[in-house]
Amino acid sequence: MSLLEVRDLRVSFGRRRVQAVRGVDFDLDDGQRLGLIGESGSGKTVTALAVMGLLPENATVTGSVRLRGSEIVGAPEVALAQLRGAAVSMVFQEPMTALDPTMRVGRQVAEVLRLHQGEESGPARERVVSMLAEVGLADPVRIADAYPHQLSGGQRQRAILAMALINSPDLVVCDEPTTALDVTVQALVLQKLNEVLTDSGAACLFISHDLAVVSQVCDKVLVMLDGQVVETGTVAELFTNPQHPYTRGLVATARFDQTRPGQRLPTVEDFYAPDTSVGGRP
């Protein structure tokens, strides 16, 4: 049994039942890292939210998402709250909105620990400080006592990473975790993410529009287009020998360095013409 089994997942929104995800299947094994790539509106974030059981109330979900065999789709909120933060956790794009601005960072990380393990504040504090050190924060005691606005973007995102990993989850879902960061900070956060995932053995579902970033973190990649998976493969297969015309287009546009400066860059349309008759695209 895989850690995560997604079968014929369909998500639609609102009264008009616009389908954002249209029949997605995939498996994720323990310790495996799966990248989800595609452009905005392709359904990658909605898929991730469905895995977390975090979709808003106006979403209609059918199909199945099983985490260690237990069904997420249709599960009561109480059961989901038990899973989230313990068995599965999430890292979002914008660290400032994921942190409470009025609470010291250490307390926020400790809260996650206490909610799921009910420890007293003494040992929790030690765990928090050592977790902050593990994600590469040089001065973990000072960081624990700081408020989010006193930290840099990279420090905040690593604090979030500490929060996501402190309960040793089986699965960490990352949605564009480094998109809001500067390149040098992104490189550092990705390196730390790789290290902590390797150390903890957690599996990762990693969403990004940046193929290069995905290739540095993941073993396998799913390409999404209009709510469907159009191609799956290992990082090496997909980036060296893409099969679907859309994937070929994506890979070509990501390989900037292969076009001489000033020359025309390849576009996705050179490889793939969207089929407007299906109605997936506006």
Added chain:
Amino acid sequence: MTEPLYRAEQLTRRYRNGGTEVLALDHVDLTIEPGRRLGIVGESGSGKSTLVRLLAGLDRPTSGRIWFEGTEITDLPERRLGFLRAAVQMVFQDPRSSLNPRMRVGDIITEPLRSRLVRRQLPDGIDHARRLAEVLDAVDLPTDSGGRYPHEFSGGQRQRIAIARALAPKPEILIADEPVSALDVSVRAQVLNLLTDLVAAQGLTLIVVSHDLMVVRHLCDQLAVMRQGRIIEQGDTETVYSRPGAEYTRALLAAIPRIRTAG
């Protein structure tokens, strides 16, 4: 020797942010020759946006001087900046916030032509409808786009609208501040191709601000690397890429994520 387009000496800009003073730009010297394509790269807080806002006359330096085509613009009052407003146009990062959602695209694009300051710099009787058709064509948008609203367009198309608006008063200089950062990878290449074509076809001087070194490398022949309010390295783009002089430039180049296909 011809007069440079821009000359800046010891440009400094300080802000007060609450109780603390921020030195956004720290004694920057810069010369831009006509027809060049200059890329300004740096991370957030490096001062790159502050610098181009000063060049565009959208902000004033705390100290230092700027000349545009030989005329000092450092302390010129707004009413005498018409020539600069007509000659320099900007494209911003996010077309969702840079386009007024309640205006029709046609009115958005021709707005610079109606500006009192800019109008005086333009040839008499410039036909707005004709100019609208010309710039829509230049950015590959359908001719009937003028009657529609921004929300009816995709992100890439909206950035084309912003570019069309910038082109409307026939500027000499286009300043693009992170022009493709808010766009999907799949449309990024299209907008970059469009910018390349427009700059070549219309003989524009281009100034691109970006955190993305690959974008700048693609568009620009000259490069300035900024950090903490200073230009720490500048030169010919290919030279800086192949033989970076500053330690920080090397770190920036090393941090660019690359596609890893092995293992």
